[in-house]
Amino acid sequence: MKxxxxxxxxFGLVFLFIAPLIIYELVNGAVxxxxxxxxxxxxxxxxxxxxLAIFTPxxxxxxxxxxxxxxxxxxxxxEKSQDLDEP
Amino acid sequence: xxxxxxxxxxxxxxxxxTVIEWYxxxxxxxxxxxISKKFFPQDNPTAALLNTLAIFAAGFIVRPFGALVFxxxxxxxxxxxxxxxxxxxxxxxxxxxxxxxxxxxIGLAAPVLVLLLRLVQGLALGGEYGGAATYVAEHxxxxxxxxxxxxxxxxxxxxxxLALGVILVVKxxxxxxxxxxxxxxxxxxxxxxxxxxxxxxxxxxxxxxxxLFARLKQQGKTSKNPLTESFRxxxxxxxxxxxxxxxxxxxxxxxxxxxxxxxxxxxxxCHINFEQSRTVMLWAIALATPFFIFFGWLxxxxxxxxxxxxxxxxxxxxYRPVFSVFLKDADPKNWTGNIxxxxxxxxxxxxxxxxxxxxxxxxxxxxxxxxxAILQKTRTQGDAEILLAxxxxxxxxIPVYRKxxxxxxxxxxxxxxxxxxxxxxxxxxxxxxxxxxxxxxxYHIGNGIFGGLVPxxxxxxxxxxxxxxxxxxxxxxxxxxxxxxxxxxYLRNKIDPNxxx
Numbered sequence: 286m287k288x289x290x291x292x293x294x295x296f297g298l299v300f301l302f303i304a305p306l307i308i309y310e311l312v313n314g315a316v317x318x319x320x321x322x323x324x325x326x327x328x329x330x331x332x333x334x335x336x337l338a339i340f341t342p343x344x345x346x347x348x349x350x351x352x353x354x355x356x357x358x359x360x361x362x363x364e365k366s367q368d369l370d371e372p
Numbered sequence: 373x374x375x376x377x378x379x380x381x382x383x384x385x386x387x388x389x390t391v392i393e394w395y396x397x398x399x400x401x402x403x404x405x406x407i408s409k410k411f412f413p414q415d416n417p418t419a420a421l422l423n424t425l426a427i428f429a430a431g432f433i434v435r436p437f438g439a440l441v442f443x444x445x446x447x448x449x450x451x452x453x454x455x456x457x458x459x460x461x462x463x464x465x466x467x468x469x470x471x472x473x474x475x476x477x478i479g480l481a482a483p484v485l486v487l488l489l490r491l492v493q494g495l496a497l498g499g500e501y502g503g504a505a506t507y508v509a510e511h512x513x514x515x516x517x518x519x520x521x522x523x524x525x526x527x528x529x530x531x532x533x534l535a536l537g538v539i540l541v542v543k544x545x546x547x548x549x550x551x552x553x554x555x556x557x558x559x560x561x562x563x564x565x566x567x568x569x570x571x572x573x574x575x576x577x578x579x580x581x582x583x584l585f586a587r588l589k590q591q592g593k594t595s596k597n598p599l600t601e602s603f604r605x606x607x608x609x610x611x612x613x614x615x616x617x618x619x620x621x622x623x624x625x626x627x628x629x630x631x632x633x634x635x636x637x638x639x640x641x642c643h644i645n646f647e648q649s650r651t652v653m654l655w656a657i658a659l660a661t662p663f664f665i666f667f668g669w670l671x672x673x674x675x676x677x678x679x680x681x682x683x684x685x686x687x688x689x690x691y692r693p694v695f696s697v698f699l700k701d702a703d704p705k706n707w708t709g710n711i712x713x714x715x716x717x718x719x720x721x722x723x724x725x726x727x728x729x730x731x732x733x734x735x736x737x738x739x740x741x742x743x744x745a746i747l748q749k750t751r752t753q754g755d756a757e758i759l760l761a762x763x764x765x766x767x768x769x770i771p772v773y774r775k776x777x778x779x780x781x782x783x784x785x786x787x788x789x790x791x792x793x794x795x796x797x798x799x800x801x802x803x804x805x806x807x808x809x810x811x812x813x814x815y816h817i818g819n820g821i822f823g824g825l826v827p828x829x830x831x832x833x834x835x836x837x838x839x840x841x842x843x844x845x846x847x848x849x850x851x852x853x854x855x856x857x858x859x860x861x862y863l864r865n866k867i868d869p870n871x872x873x
Contacts (some may be wrong), residue, residue: 300617347617
């Protein structure tokens, strides 16, 4: 169990890298595909602004998740609601 | 009223309203082509911008926002009145969309009004699911929580079924011109909604508040600020993140791929005709829907986690093979008794065709199946050679049609595995006082954003990697795969026996 928790912690670091990669790929996709006069959604800057605006906080959430995992926050999960109360 | 009648009424009242909310949300998407023509003419840049906002903002921004607004209200004022309000808003906005004069009649006011009402729809949908799931779960005994909440899980699929069915019936009962007229048949599905909503509101008004919430309120223990408690308190926020990345984001893409991407793929990549591409979905949905209940029931016995993870893993492993079969078997060249292989038929088709000219022919096949072929004669010397440019408007032969129903059934079976147990799973993760808020946000980010992006990322990948017609599947496979890894590593399989705390 202890070894499994160590693995879970280090695996959390993977998400710290995945999240910025996702944002990089999205920005890259936007730069490559936004086109005046294009008739598809991927050519439309408004769509990209909406997607980047909504995906950035989600990616930040994934970074926080990875950080929590690395810090061992998920070694043990709460059993009852009182465990979720702030000290 | 005895206890079992009581819980049945709770489930029926909650589920009926949620089915109607999904129906209302889907008909807009399914009628988007005609809506675009009537309200958002592409030659007007402002109207085109409003159309983009109506499609993307309603799903991606307003749904999660609705989850926050109504989640907070549900944890402060109560479940019953909050999900009554969401139903009322949804029903009213849907009905009004059907009543707006077209762009030709009132100009730019038309797209502005449609956009506003579509945003209200997104807002209402964001608040509905969390309320219904919480309400049913808080009435259910601990050993039947998965079973009872799985009825709520059927609603998204039944709403799709209802929307497909109503549009199909309306469209087939009149001519195309009558359906597409300014005040034509395309408006009927919007108007029908109001009858369903009135009935559902009447049923919901008779319901009592959730007993767990009522007790909290009586004790003065409701949350003062559910948003702060849900997302600013680390202990709870880490569970919100775990719910999103370990379960809901994968469920969102599997749900979307099985029910919407598949239908779109059959229509636009396999070129199956309007009626068959919809009846394939209707049969598959009808056959698969009982499995929501089955997997909900099973999750009460063996736990929720591994059923959901199995659904994700199966999706990752089989999406490409299944969609390859769609492409291969929808190709009339692979159908039995292909008329193009028959020398006399080829002769007949090409006899009067000038060199390099294109023509359209409706071809019938010996063992069933019809397709419109676009043919081009490329050579005249010796045996005439015809180049098959493409087939469209295909009617599948019966055996192929049945096979497609079976394969779409399989895709929706995965949906039932990941989606059936998830309401009970989410309810058990969060305490009563902030449950509505805490579960609504990850659910709508998973479904609305991760799921809703399937067609956009699919288009992005298809435009980048043009040689692989299945490249769009890498997005749902990637998200489902990542979710499987996170869920398998970090979630636990234990059922929480006590959600009263």
